[in-house]
Structures are given as C-alpha cells and as structure tokens.
Amino acid sequence: DTDPRDVSAINRLYTSLGSPPLLGWIPAGGDPCGEGWQGVSCVFSNITELRLSGLNLGGILDEGIGDFESILIMDLSHNQIGGSIPSNIPLTIRNLFLSGNQFNGSIPVTLSALTQLTQLFLDDNRLSDNIPDSFQELRSLADLDLSGNNLTGQLPPSFGNLSSLTTLHLQNNKISGVLDVLQDLPLSDLNVENNKLSGPIPPKLLNIPNFRKDGNPFNTTILPSPPAALPPFIAWAPSPLHGPPRGRPADGPSSSLVLPQWSKGRVFWTNKRVIVIAAAGIITLIVLGVVLLLVLRCFRGNKDSNKHGANAYNSSGKKLNQVQKSSSRPAYQTEKVDKASVMRPMDGYGLESGDTGISPNLQDEQLLDANTRPASSRHQKNHEINKGGLDVKSLSIRPPLPPPLLPTVEEASVSPIIPTEVNGPGRSSRGRDSCSLDVTAFTIASLQQYTNSFAEENFIGEGMLGGVYRAELPDGKLLAIKKLDTRASRWKTDAEFLQLISTISKLRHPNIVELVGYCNEHGQRLLVYQYCRNGTLYDALHIDDEMHKKLSWNARVRVALGVARAIQYLHEACQPPIMHKNIKSVNILLDDKLAVRVSECGLAPLLSSGSTSEFSGSLFVSYGYAAPEIEFGSYTCQSDVYSLGVVMLELLTGRESFDRSRPLGEQFLVRWAIQQLHDIDALVRMVDITLNGVYPVKSLSRFADIISRCVQSEPGFRPPISEIVQDLLHMI
C-alpha cells in the first residue's frame, strides 16, 4: 500500500487543484501506487513522480505539497494553476516543472533548501519581484528557466554558486543590472533577451555556444577601459548607435546606480577599477611629460641648425600627438566606431540576432578579436561568411575582420565534406548497427549562408527539439534545417550524436523525410532534411483551407496508409526496431500530391534523453496522441500504433487530437470517439463535415474498425503495424 503520508499529501493536492477528472484520483484515502493513479509513479510504497502536464488543471498548490515523503519529479507544467508557489516544496525534489501556469507573487526564498534540484522551470507564469538570493547551495542545478515572468531587480550574487548550471533562461522579464555573476558558470545555453540588463557583457559569456542577448540596453563595449578622466558610467553608457533594440528603454546604466544591499561588492570593485585606471592614466601622463621634456631639450641642443631643428620639432610634436592620441583615447571609442559599421538593423534577426544562437557569439568574438589582432593577419574572405546577414553597405565601411573562427565560405560552399565511406564500397547497409555516415557533414558557415544567417523569413516553425529553417543551396535546392535546442542534444556526447546521425541517415523510405546532412560544430547541432513544400497534415486538416479541400476520403485513406507504411518500415525493416515515439499530424509532412513523409524518425533518443527529460510526458501527452501505458513509463512499438490510430481519427473527424476549446467531454478526441466507432449512425455524425458526405460508408466503417483496434488501452490487443498496412491496402 502507498505510504499514508503520501496518500494524505496527494489527497490534499487533489482538493487544492479543484478535484479535476484525473483517472483514479480521489479526495480521501485510496492507494495511488497500487491503483496506478494517473500521472503517479512510485518506488515501492512511495510516490516519486507526479507528471500532470497539460491537463488543464486549475486551483492552487497549497502547503500540503510539502507532505510528500520521497517525491523526486513534479511536473505540473502547462496547466492553469494559480496562487503563489508554496514555500515548502519537498526537500527531496530534483525536477520541478511549473512552467506555463498562472503562478504569481515572488519566487520563495526557501528555494535555498532544495539542494537536490537539477531542473527548475518556472517560466511563463506571472512571478514578480526580485529573484531571491537563495542559490548558494543549489550546486546540482543544471537547468533553470525563469523566462516569461515579471521578475525585476538584479541577478542575485548566489547565482555565482550554481556550479553545474548549463542552461539559464531569463528572457522576457524586467531584470536589470549586469551579467558578471554568470561569467564563471559552465553555461552552454544562456538567454537573457528582452530584459533591462546593462553594463559591458563579460567577454567569457561570449564563448557560450548558445547565448541570446537581444532586447537589452547593453553597452556593446566589450572590454571597458575608460580613461582616468572619464567616470565609469560614461564607459558604461549605452552607445546611441547600439541603443536598445526593439524599442526597449535604455535605462540600464542608471539602474545600476541604485544598488541593492548585496551588490555592494560590485560598487567596491567598480571603484577599485576606476582607481587603478586613474593611476594608470596619471603614470602615462607623467611618462609623456618626461618624454616631452627630453625632446624639448634635444630641440634646444640643436638650436644651431634651426631649420632642421624645426622639422625635428614638428616631427616630434606630431609623433607625440600620435602617442597621446593612442594612449589617451580609450580602446572602446575605437571599438564603437568599428561596431557601428557592422551593426545590423534593429530587426533582431541577422548576425547580431540571438535567434540564430550561432552568429551572435561568433560575431562578437570576431569583433573582440578585431581589436586585439593585427590588421595584417586579416582575410578578405571573411566578409563572405556574413554575406547573408550584412548588407553590402555596412560591409563596405566595415574594417577588415580577423581570421575567421569558422571555415570560410569558399571552404564551406564547395561540396560539403562527405565521409569516404559514402562513396566507397564499404558503405554500410541500412539498419545495420554501424556508425558509418551516409550523409553530408555541413559547416555552420555554409548553413548560415544557405539560411541567410537563420533569418526570420526562413524560419518555418518551432518544435520540441528546436527551430526549423528553410535553406536554399546555391543550385536552388531547398532544405529544412532543424537547429537542435541545446536542451535536447546536450545529453549526447559527440560520439552518441554521430551514432544517432548514422542511424537516421540509413533510414530510406518513400514515406520518411530523408536526412541529407548534419552539422556538429562549435557546440551547435543541426539536422539537415529534404524540404517538404506542402506543410503538415495538421495544417491541411486544421489550418490550410486550400489543402483541406484536397483531402478527399480516398486521399485520407492514402495518407493513413503512407504513415502506416513508414511505421512498418521502422518497426519491421529496421533491426533493432525503431520506435518513432512522436507520431502526430504535425510530424506528417505532405508533398504536392499529398504523398506522406513522416518526420522526426529516429529522433526519439533526443526526446527521452536524460532520465528526467523535460519533454517526456509533457506536450506529447497533452496533445492526446500518447498511449495510456506511456504514463507508466512503458513505450513499445504498439504505442506508435496507438498514435497512428489517433491520427486516423483526426483524418476521419477533422478534429484535433486535443482541443481545449471544446466542451470538457470532447476535448480528448480518443475519449470522445471511442464509444461511437462501432455505431454506424454515430460514425456518420462524427465524420468531418467538410467531406459533404462523399465517402463510401463501408470504407468509413472499415477505417473506424482499424482505429478502434489501434486505440485499445491494452497494448497487446492492438494489431501489429503490418496488419494495419494490409487492411488499409485492401480498402484502397
């Protein structure tokens, strides 16, 4: 039996959430572990996981949450839960996902006691006030997402103790101050976009592979070296040329004058820095004075040869001016001019854009280097790398850049590196468990070029694993590039990633989107696919009227057959079988003739990577495609069959798999439809009305019969995929 303390905690939680319709849940007593309550996982008699993402839950979280004895994972993300975050979150918690709710008030200071935390997602709520200075002991915290709230104040100093932090998302808040406290953290993904951050960006942060910083009034000066005569705030003032993009107020520096108690160390260091700089300036002036005196003396010594002496004087004077100029003019002034010339328009999507996750860092590194490397070592070629992102005018006034950190375009745009095995006789047969790569390794530079620096006009859509961009090769061929979010791919070592690529690259089937290449450079991982012009089945069914009209009954049966064939290939032709794990209408791409290409094949290891991936059990479940056994951590090939059944139901009804806008009993398509699939009258009422009754009723009932076999809750009762393919073939 479940530990009584956990029973009482879950009963209380149930009530505080407003007694939602969760399978098995009751307000008093019960045996959540033994009875398999929805979203509950246990170890022996203790509840260890609560996964209730995207279930439209309301209510609040009350302090009873603290009564869970051994809870490790709590995922309540993407619901409507309000109130404040309780201050007594159980100390055992490792993964706390409260994203996408209505939580308000401040982040509790008691966070400091949650020393086991590895992931904390509080994004997209209504949290306000300062981020508490409570992170001293959270040394296991790897992912922290506080984005999309109303957080104010400066970054707390205890952020500096987050020695395991690799992902930090703070975008879309009102956070002010500087980023210095982050500079020694092992971050690989930092997003601070759209805040009120100011001051110079610590150079170390510019090495973070995925650093997004647009929409802040940062001073773009990278290395502040103000002269003694200038007070520090002048050096920190945002350049008018680099004022806040997207209309943000440039209030950063002034806010840095009002400092909270804990930031006094910063004042001390700032003042100390000013003193050092002032001393350096004074010494420089003294040295210059001595040199001047020596020169004057020399001039007097040569008084006899007046003309020559005058020339010498002039010459010396000129030289002195030059020396003075270069020593008294702060480096940042020169940098500002340089940067002005390379500044992108404030559209936020070019090389300066944080949206690419690639170019900003490279660009900044290049700028940094531009001031530290000799001009003689600069290559003309470099301009071409950024061709797509910079206009010709800015290029023409831009000073030459240092040697590239990336291969040049010439290197990149010539035929991409093709592993020798590809053309050789040793090319491995598909599905075999070897790590040969049948695809092209692209450079980041070439992909930047083909996507116009991942420009917005080439952005197609955002999936769970990252954004997808349209790319055009020099020969006009189109590609789709999936830029993997670091959250999705950082679990993988390079070797594991290449193994994954090797597997995906061997998948060749007319109904599967073909992987044509990949990129694994500078901490960035991208997948390059053939481009499918006609969008997704989801678009065709629910958004695009033109495409919808083309979806006759026969076309729908053919689409179902295409998807079934792709799954059959994965389950039966691949050895070991590949489970797709994400069959849904947005992953079914269509071509001009409505032929199906299933996307994301072979990517399941990224979705479930990391024992506590933020993806598992969240969106997928919420969209209503997931077989019931997934809740209990069991996924088999028959779970893909269930999802196919849901897609077929979507095809039959024209309804979405989960539709929050419908009445409660109709939101989950399967739950609503399952009882009616064998009743021919009910079936006729369920059919997509846009078909206008144009379908053979016999075909309809056969289709419904396949669906009802696919969506059975017992995986063992679902038919093997080959049987579904046969049944659909018979229908055609």
Ligand SMILES: Nc1ncnc2c1ncn2[C@@H]1O[C@H](COP(=O)(O)OP(=O)(O)OP(=O)(O)O)[C@@H](O)[C@H]1O
């Ligand atoms: N090969 C492709 N050709 C054309 N468009 C594509 C291609 N692959 C993906 N897309 C588009 O990019 C968008 C994002 O795709 P992606 O597969 O990353 O996410 P998704 O399918 O929407 O969600 P999820 O990540 O949950 O599967 C899709 O909506 C689709 O329209």
